[in-house]
Amino acid sequence: MALPLVTVVVGSETSGQNITIVTTTQDADEPLRVDFSLSSDGSLSPGSPSWANYVKGVIHHYRAPPVPGFRAVIASSVPLGGGLSSSASLEVAFYTFLQQIKPDDGDKVSKAVACQQAEHSHAGVPCGIMDQFVSVLGRERHALLIDCRSLEATPVPLADSGLVILITNSNVKHSLASSEYSVRRRQCEEAAYILGKASLRDATMKDLEAVKDKLDDVTYRRAHHVIEEINRTVQAAEALKRGAYKEFGKLMVESHNSLRDMYEVSCRELDELVSIAMEVEGVFGSRMTGGGFGGCTVTLLLAHAVDRIIFRIKERYSGTPTFYVTTPSQGARVLSL
Ligand code: ADP
Numbered sequence: 001m002a003l004p005l006v007t008v009v010v011g012s013e014t015s016g017q018n019i020t021i022v023t024t025t026q027d028a029d030e031p032l033r034v035d036f037s038l039s040s041d042g043s044l045s046p047g048s049p050s051w052a053n054y055v056k057g058v059i060h061h062y063r064a065p066p067v068p069g070f071r072a073v074i075a076s077s078v079p080l081g082g083g084l085s086s087s088a089s090l091e092v093a094f095y096t097f098l099q100q101i102k103p104d105d106g107d108k109v110s111k112a113v114a115c116q117q118a119e120h121s122h123a124g125v126p127c128g129i130m131d132q133f134v135s136v137l138g139r140e141r142h143a144l145l146i147d148c149r150s151l152e153a154t155p156v157p158l159a160d161s162g163l164v165i166l167i168t169n170s171n172v173k174h175s176l177a178s179s180e181y182s183v184r185r186r187q188c189e190e191a192a193y194i195l196g197k198a199s200l201r202d203a204t205m206k207d208l209e210a211v212k213d214k215l216d217d218v219t220y221r222r223a224h225h226v227i228e229e230i231n232r233t234v235q236a237a238e239a240l241k242r243g244a245y246k247e248f249g250k251l252m253v254e255s256h257n258s259l260r261d262m263y264e265v266s267c268r269e270l271d272e273l274v275s276i277a278m279e280v281e282g283v284f285g286s287r288m289t290g291g292g293f294g295g296c297t298v299t300l301l302l303a304h305a306v307d308r309i310i311f312r313i314k315e316r317y318s319g320t321p322t323f324y325v326t327t328p329s330q331g332a333r334v335l336s337l
């Protein structure tokens with residue numbers, strides 16, 4: 001689901017080929033202002049500061065080139081590097097800005113894919129499509145079931161006024177966060193290769209058990225997590241449609257436990273936040289979100305339990321948490337001034 005946190009881009013077209021971009025986010029690397037010129041073929045290479053690479057990538061992959069010169073300012077309420085997709089939100093906000101000064105065909109799926117390509121080629125992060133998809137297609141009062149292969153997105157109602165989703169930032173980020181994602185991808189690709197499948201999407205637990213002795217323990221556990229997580233996601237969407245929040249919450253916790261034990265991308269702080277949350281009455285489920293090794297947890301609970309859980313986490317969590325009380329919100333949109 002899209003969160004009610006936002007990245008806003010304000011700007012206007014200028015004459016010529018010059019581009020000036022300022023970010024008001026103090027956590028980005030210096031300088032917070034960049035000036036550059038567009039080359040005649042519209043291509044742009046990554047460089048320094050690193051935050052500007054997300055924007056350069058979006059310009060590079062923009063689907064209606066050439067982009068004219070412009071000046072723009074970025075402001076964001078999304079915490080940077082906290083697993084809440086500040087990078088996707090920056091890419092999608094910037095793409096939306098470019099659509100205002102040089103319209104493309106408006107296709108939303110292609111927009112999300114272009115933003116993902118920007119992150120691959122210019123930020124050097126081989127990310128999946130989920131973050132950009134949700135930033136583009138997120139719908140108020142709905143969760144989004146995403147098929148990452150067919151690129152289909154199905155909105156699933158999550159609009160019960162008695163519920164909230166609490167995001168808790170652990171405010172820790174372990175150094176493994178940036179390197180382990182590509183290690184996990186490699187391990188999954190290896191498992192799929194040994195299974196003789198194009199993707200783990202095509203494998204069942206039965207297939208996996210049949211080749212267990214050909215896989216080392218770590219590769220087996222990575223594939224185990226992915227195959228079960230795909231099934232859990234489908235079950236979770238079904239549960240949500242029926243309003244079966246207890247069942248949905250149980251799947252959230254199973255997902256967390258598998259991310260912790262089988263995929264090994266959790267950490268002590270995230271585990272602590274999940275287990276404290278699960279002790280509070282009115283909580284249905286809780287799990288880590290994002291790339292892991294720090295960042296945030298997401299917890300589904302009854303709205304009237306929110307003060308209680310925040311109090312309990314503040315009291316018991318060994319770090320300093322930050323909270324966002326949210327409901328599913330709309331994805332990127334144009335704001336008129
Ligand atoms: P996440 O996307 O989970 O927040 P990432 O590490 O993938 O974490 O992306 C964070 C990076 O995205 C930041 O370090 C910064 O380079 C860039 N970024 C995100 N939002 C902004 C912003 N508002 N201004 C400048 N850079 C930003």
